[in-house]
Amino acid sequence: MGEEFVYLDNAATTWPKPEQVYQAVDKTMRESCANPGRSSHQMSLKAERIVEEARQAVAQFFNAPSHKNVVFTLNCTDALNIILKGLIKPGDRVITGPYEHNSVMRPLRTLQRSGTSVAIAPGTSDFSIDLDRFRNLCKEGVDYAVVSHVSNVTGCIAPVREIADIVHEKGGILILDAAQSAGIIDIDMQLLGVDVIAAPGHKGLMGPMGVGILVLGDNLPVQPFREGGTGNKSQEDSQPKELPWLLEAGTANLPGIAGLLAGIRYIQSIGVNTIAEHEKELARRLVDGLKKLDGIRFYCDPGEPQTGVISFTLDFMDVSLTGTMLDQAFNIGVRTGLHCAPAAHKTIGTFPAGTVRVSFGYYNRSDHVDRLICSLYALAR
Ligand SMILES: Cc1ncc(COP(=O)(O)O)c(C=O)c1O
Numbered sequence: 001m002g003e004e005f006v007y008l009d010n011a012a013t014t015w016p017k018p019e020q021v022y023q024a025v026d027k028t029m030r031e032s033c034a035n036p037g038r039s040s041h042q043m044s045l046k047a048e049r050i051v052e053e054a055r056q057a058v059a060q061f062f063n064a065p066s067h068k069n070v071v072f073t074l075n076c077t078d079a080l081n082i083i084l085k086g087l088i089k090p091g092d093r094v095i096t097g098p099y100e101h102n103s104v105m106r107p108l109r110t111l112q113r114s115g116t117s118v119a120i121a122p123g124t125s126d127f128s129i130d131l132d133r134f135r136n137l138c139k140e141g142v143d144y145a146v147v148s149h150v151s152n153v154t155g156c157i158a159p160v161r162e163i164a165d166i167v168h169e170k171g172g173i174l175i176l177d178a179a180q181s182a183g184i185i186d187i188d189m190q191l192l193g194v195d196v197i198a199a200p201g202h203k204g205l206m207g208p209m210g211v212g213i214l215v216l217g218d219n220l221p222v223q224p225f226r227e228g229g230t231g232n233k234s235q236e237d238s239q240p241k242e243l244p245w246l247l248e249a250g251t252a253n254l255p256g257i258a259g260l261l262a263g264i265r266y267i268q269s270i271g272v273n274t275i276a277e278h279e280k281e282l283a284r285r286l287v288d289g290l291k292k293l294d295g296i297r298f299y300c301d302p303g304e305p306q307t308g309v310i311s312f313t314l315d316f317m318d319v320s321l322t323g324t325m326l327d328q329a330f331n332i333g334v335r336t337g338l339h340c341a342p343a344a345h346k347t348i349g350t351f352p353a354g355t356v357r358v359s360f361g362y363y364n365r366s367d368h369v370d371r372l373i374c375s376l377y378a379l380a381r
Contacts, residue, residue: 003331004331005331005332005333006331006332006333006364006368006371006372007333007361007364008332008333008334008358008359008360008364008368008372009333009334009335009357009359010203010308010359010360010361010364011152011180011203011309011335011339011357011359012203012335012359013202013203013209014202014203014204014206014361014362015361015363016363017206017207017208017259017263018206018262018263018266020262020263020265020266021206021207021208021259021262021263021266022259023262024258024259024261024262025208025255025256025258025259025262027258028047028050028254028255028258028259029255031043031046032046032047032050032254032258033047033254033255034046034047035047035231035251036048036050036051036231036251036252036254037051037230037231037232037252038229038231038251047254050254050257050258050261051072051252051254051257052067053261054072054257054258054260054261054264055067055068055070055072055244057261057264057265058070058213058215058260058264059215061187061264061268062182062187062188062189062197062215063188063189063190063191064189064215064216065190065217065218066218068242068243068244069215069216069217069218069243069244070213070214070215070244071213071214071215071216071243071244071247071248072211072212072213072244072248072252072253072257073198073211073212073213073214074210074211074212074253075200075201075202075209075210075211075212076103076177076178076179076198076199076200076203076212077103077212078212079198079199079200079212079213079214080103080104080107080146080175080177080198081103081107081225082214082222082224082225082226082247083175083196083198083214083216083222084104084107084108084111084146084175085107085110085111085225086222086223086224086225086247087144087173087175087220087221087222087223088111088116088143088144089116090111090114090115090116091115091116091117092116092117092143092144093116093117093119093140093141093142093143093144094108094111094116094117094118094119094142094143094144094145094146095119095120095121095134095137095138095142095144095145095146095167095172096108096118096119096120096121096145096146096147097120097121097129097134097146097147097148097158098120098121098122098123098129098130098343098344098347099123099127099129099148099151099153099154099156099158099341099343099344099347100120100146100147100148100177100341100343100344101148101152101177101179101339101340101341101344102340102341102342103177103179103340104146104148104177105342105343108146119137119140120343121133121134121137122347123347123348126156126301126302127151127154127156127299127300127301127348128156128158128159129147129158129159129163131159131162131163131166134163134166135166138166138167138169138170138172139170141170142167142170142171142172143172143173144172144173144174144175145163145167145172145173145174145175146175146177147160147163147174147175147176147177148176148177148179148180149176149177149178149179149180149181149185149187150179150180150181150184150185150306150307150309151180151309151341151344152179152180152309152339152340152341152344152357153299153309153311153339153341153344153345153348153350153355153357154299154300154301154309154311154344154348155180155283155300155301155305155306155307155308155309155310155311155359156300156301156306156307157181157185157306157307160174160176160192160193160194161192161193164192164193164194165193168193173195173196173217173220174193174194174195174196175194175195175196175198176189176192176194176196176197176198177198178197178198178199179198179199179200179203180203180204180307180309181199181204182197182199182200182203182204182205182213183203183204183205183206183263183264183267183272183275184204184272184275184276184279184307184308185272185276185307186272186273189215189217194217195216195217195220196214196215196216196217196220197213197214197215198212198213198214199212199213199215200212201213201256201257201259201260201263204267204275205260205263205264205267206263206264206266206267206362207256207259207260207261207262207263207264208255208256208259208260209256210253210256211253211256211257211259211260213260214247216243222246222247224239224246224247224249226247226249226250227239227249228249228250229249229250229251230245230248230249232245233245270362275362276307276308278360278362279307279308279360279361279362279364280304280305280306280307280308282308282360282364282365282366282368282369283300283305283307283308283309283310283358283360284304284305285366285369285370286310286358286369286372286373287300287304287305287310289369289370289373290312290373290376293314293376293377293380294316294380295314295315295316295380296312296313296314296315296376297312297313297314297315298310298311298312299311299312299313299348299350299355308359308360308361308364309357309358309359309360310357310358310359311350311355311356311357311358312355312356312358313350313353313355313356314356314376314379314380316379316380317379318353319336319337319353319354319355319356320336320337322334322336322356322379323335323336323356325379326372326375326376326379329375330371330372330375330378332371332372332375334356334357334358334372335356335357335359336354336355336356336357337353337354337355338351338352338354339354339355339357358372
């Protein structure tokens with residue numbers, strides 16, 4: 001057994017969190033734990049100020065057209081369901097990428113069963129998207145494109161600006177699954193040409209679980225599937241038409257939102273690029289350290305890792321046993337299997353067994369990488 005537990009599953013949820021996040025959650029629960037935007041007493045107003053400050057911070061972080069275009073959700077899956085099922089209708093045509101997570105694929109397959117057409121662009125041998133084929137699919141028509149910014153399996157970054165140009169040229173709307181990029185890659189939605197961003201609060205944004213975000217461009221004809229109390233226009237029995245209330249009903253996850261705000265402030269104090277560089281450096285160290293291990297195969301950019309997410313397989317041990325051995329014998333937590341992205345594994349040829357996935361976070365250090373390297377060499381003996 002190694003000494004401390006080494007957590008290398010940050011693509012699932014980042015851990016640990018910055019101290020400021022723990023404090024913000026705790027302080028909010030103790031001092032402002034009233035329903036935001038509902039009552040006019042001082043604690044409810046204090047709660048509302050936290051939500052509004054977080055909305056402003058998210059809008060600024062992604063360069064949204066307005067803070068009103070920021071909707072708080074339960075997680076990235078919830079954000080994706082709200083937008084996909086709220087926008088896409090029978091008869092629409094959707095183009096998606098080759099590495100999508102089930103939180104995109106499952107809603108799209110449901111929409112397809114009701115008459116939406118869904119086409120999937122193929123991948124390339126270097127784990128990118130085949131842009132020529134993507135362009136050809138769009139030429140046949142595109143109402144919506146849905147693409148993950150960074151694959152949670154390969155860690156490769158999609159060429160979003162090029163994709164946006166192709167989609168917009170044909171009059172389509174681009175929805176970005178930023179689950180693996182928010183907080184790790186600078187995302188200016190207006191510069192990138194992205195119409196909608198869905199992101200979790202609990203991954204790169206360093207907030208707690210149970211909070212996510214949807215950032216919308218202007219004038220999208222989205223219909224809510226969740227309706228209820230918003231604290232305004234209560235005399236009407238239909239959902240307010242204005243954002244964010246159109247898509248936010250019921251009591252918000254105030255401690256989660258406060259923690260997310262603290263996470264974003266922390267990231268801003270460090271700098272997204274500094275965080276990205278640190279995680280990439282650890283990934284480089286891992287790939288370099290394992291180059292001489294017989295029987296290892298990496299599924300990441302063959303040049304060098306693009307992010308802190310690295311997938312590999314070993315020809316001498318299956319992926320789930322590798323994960324169990326790393327955990328039980330070496331005190332190291334990685335993720336194994338399909339990572340909820342069977343489509344990505346079909347694209348890269350690792351379906352149905354999947355891969356061993358190592359995902360670094362800002363709090364990982366080079367000695368964590370070295371422990372993983374030594375453990376894998378020990379398993380090979
Ligand atoms: C690419 C991608 N999309 C969506 C999700 C879903 O995120 P959440 O767990 O916040 O619902 C994940 C989670 O791992 C992911 O990696």
